[in-house]
Amino acid sequence: MDRKTDLRLWAVLFWLVVWQLAAMALRAAYPHGELLLASPVNVLLRLGQLAVTAAFWRTVAWSAIRIFGGFLLATVLAVVLAALAAWKQWLRGLMAPLVAAVKAVPVASFIILAQVWLNSRSLSLFISALMVFPPVYLNVLEGICRTDRRLLEMARVFRVPLGRRLRGIYLPQVMPYFRTAVSLGLGLCWKAGAAAEIIGLPAGSMGERLYTAKVYFQTADLFAWTVTIVAVSVAFERLFLALVDRLMGKAGL
Amino acid sequence: MEVKNLCKAYGDLPVLENVSFTVGVGVTALWGPSGVGKTTLLRILLGLEKPDSGELMGTAVRWSAVFQEDRLLEGLDALGNLRFALGTDYEEAKAAAMLTALGLTWETGKPVGAWSGGMKRRLALARALLAPSEAIALDEPFTGLDDENRQRAIRAIRRVAETKPVLLVTHDRTELNLLRANIVNL
Numbered sequence: 398m399d400r401k402t403d404l405r406l407w408a409v410l411f412w413l414v415v416w417q418l419a420a421m422a423l424r425a426a427y428p429h430g431e432l433l434l435a436s437p438v439n440v441l442l443r444l445g446q447l448a449v450t451a452a453f454w455r456t457v458a459w460s461a462i463r464i465f466g467g468f469l470l471a472t473v474l475a476v477v478l479a480a481l482a483a484w485k486q487w488l489r490g491l492m493a494p495l496v497a498a499v500k501a502v503p504v505a506s507f508i509i510l511a512q513v514w515l516n517s518r519s520l521s522l523f524i525s526a527l528m529v530f531p532p533v534y535l536n537v538l539e540g541i542c543r544t545d546r547r548l549l550e551m552a553r554v555f556r557v558p559l560g561r562r563l564r565g566i567y568l569p570q571v572m573p574y575f576r577t578a579v580s581l582g583l584g585l586c587w588k589a590g591a592a593a594e595i596i597g598l599p600a601g602s603m604g605e606r607l608y609t610a611k612v613y614f615q616t617a618d619l620f621a622w623t624v625t626i627v628a629v630s631v632a633f634e635r636l637f638l639a640l641v642d643r644l645m646g647k648a649g650l
Numbered sequence: 651m652e653v654k655n656l657c658k659a660y661g662d663l664p665v666l667e668n669v670s671f672t673v674g675v676g677v678t679a680l681w682g683p684s685g686v687g688k689t690t691l692l693r694i695l696l697g698l699e700k701p702d703s704g705e706l707m708g709t710a711v712r713w714s715a716v717f718q719e720d721r722l723l724e725g726l727d728a729l730g731n732l733r734f735a736l737g738t739d740y741e742e743a744k745a746a747a748m749l750t751a752l753g754l755t756w757e758t759g760k761p762v763g764a765w766s767g768g769m770k771r772r773l774a775l776a777r778a779l780l781a782p783s784e785a786i787a788l789d790e791p792f793t794g795l796d797d798e799n800r801q802r803a804i805r806a807i808r809r810v811a812e813t814k815p816v817l818l819v820t821h822d823r824t825e826l827n828l829l830r831a832n833i834v835n836l
Contacts, residue, residue: 547717547719547721548721548723550698550717550721551715551717551721551735552734552735553697553698554696554697554698554713554714554715555714555715555735555736555777555781556712557734557735557737558737561734561737565723565726565730565734566723569723569725
């Protein structure tokens, strides 16, 4: 793990204490200070209340299925297109402006545009897919293009079939690129997917809960749902990367 | 195999000019100073490059090769490398005999990236000699080998060259004599 970004318990505790003190100070200064900033203790209590209800888990599942579904769809499509683009120069040229446009256009613009085309229930799936596609496509393409040509020549001379070449040469080369892209993509898809839900307000989503909490000044709920989104995002990232690492280990990579 | 009037240039720089020779069973050595196009000629015969002109007859066969570089899968061990190149043609007894003949052991589980240069070279040679092929191209296969291992490699090459053509690039006359090679001057 990068030592510069490594989370230290003492540092986390320090900022939690700062947060708690700030919330207490606001409550002491204003009668409705808790509406402006819920304390970490209250957020934790509220999260505990929510987590024992079936509705909470239904909401998490509703959003997770769509956002993670978008991630998976985009990942599969990006890997296939990157493999084809590495093989066919014209496809790489064709894809370049599209990928550059997706990277450059603000996600909010896509969300609003997608609202015209899609119903709100598919919005988060589409937006998360859109955010995941460029990093996975570009990283996998980069990995394939950096494959050692000398090893490919060796495989050609020895008439090594494609399946074995994929496993022996391409996969060890591409997997580190893929892993980095997936890690980046999982973080992006949850941020963009939640934003799409907040703007599109599909019924039963975490985004809708966040929006409702904001409208009714339920600040503890707002923080609790935010913590939930972060926790689910981190859990999915850890689980998916563990799965990728396990598959890499099994393949001897 | 026959090569007739072969020409190859990179841009304005001619590398091979009207090269002609024939190759039969046994060792044929491509001989000449550095930069004369020996490696380019091997690459053309292996189908990795196209000549500008000339004729190649009987060269479109199944080749195996030792390249100028070892070109091993550095993350795999010896078994992984041999299985990668040989696939279903891999036979453990034959492979073990070849490794022993070249003074190597399996070093099971140790990626070849951690092997010494001489060990890697011998494994690359073992791979070429074990692979199912009708002809073998060896581009400076003795690079980095000490005397003892050079002798081992020469004996292994001579044994294989009894049944198929072996094209060799080397800079050492002694090796050519020991291999009883036909010499093609470039």
